[in-house]
Amino acid sequence: MIKAAIVVKDLIKRYGDLTAVDGVSFEVYENEIFGIVGPNGAGKTTMVECLEGLKFPFEGFVRILNLDPKADGYKLKQRIGIQLQEGNFPDKIKVREVLELFASFYTNSLPVESLLEKVGLLDKVDNYFENLSGGQKQRLSIALALVNDPQVVFFDELTTGLDPHARRAMWEMVSSIRETGKTVILVTHFMEEAEQLCDRVAIVDHGKIVALDTPTNLIRGIDNVSNPSLEDVFLAITGKEMRE
DSSP states (O other), X not given: OXXXXXXXXXXXXXXXTEEEEEEEEEEEETTOEEEEEOOTTSSHHHHHHHHHTOSOOOEEEEEETTBOTTTTHHHXXXXXXXXXXXOOOOTXXXXXXXXXXXXXXXXXXXXXXXXXXXXXXXXXXXXXXGGSOHXXXXXXXXXXXXXXXXXXXXXXXXXXXXXXXXXXXXXXXXXXXXXXXXXXXXXXXXXXXXXXXXSEEEEEETTEEEEEEOHHHHHHXXXXXXXXXXXXXXXXXXXXXXXX
């Protein structure tokens, strides 16, 4: 029987008169890569930050691993991993020091060396953060999200700013993380990324989920387009180009 790792019902998040997340409902299954995709400003990051317990207040029902992000915040953070859309560290902090700092936040953590080997940074363990390439910094962000051996991992715009080679290397790493039994939430505005990685995709526009299905089923519904993609799905549903 397929179990839900995440259950969301009628989630709403407002900033004054702006409704950033407008009544969304969905479930994410255990050991699934679930994509939340849409253009910049669609409400993707706000939605996920409500799930992670980083934004309050919100209306609606949210459970992650049967925990309430509001009432069970400490317990939840021990069991999830988060890679934020934007993050930075002092130039002169070493890779090992960053990981040891993050490991100290949790009751249980994985050994630094095994994490760095997993993400291909073992030879950079004593390098300063300022000397890492963009791809290496993203690998470090993955290691930090995995430091507590979480059951659910959130990746927010993981490959933004990376060249195509580094982006595909990140895709391989995300797939390998799912293979260890973890549930992955992937927030992205790269439709190709969602097509390649995700078991199911929620397409978000103006704070609403406008479509939710497997990439194959979403694309299958597009007629009169040669070799359609998820970008074509977005155009058909919203009447807008994805890059707008």
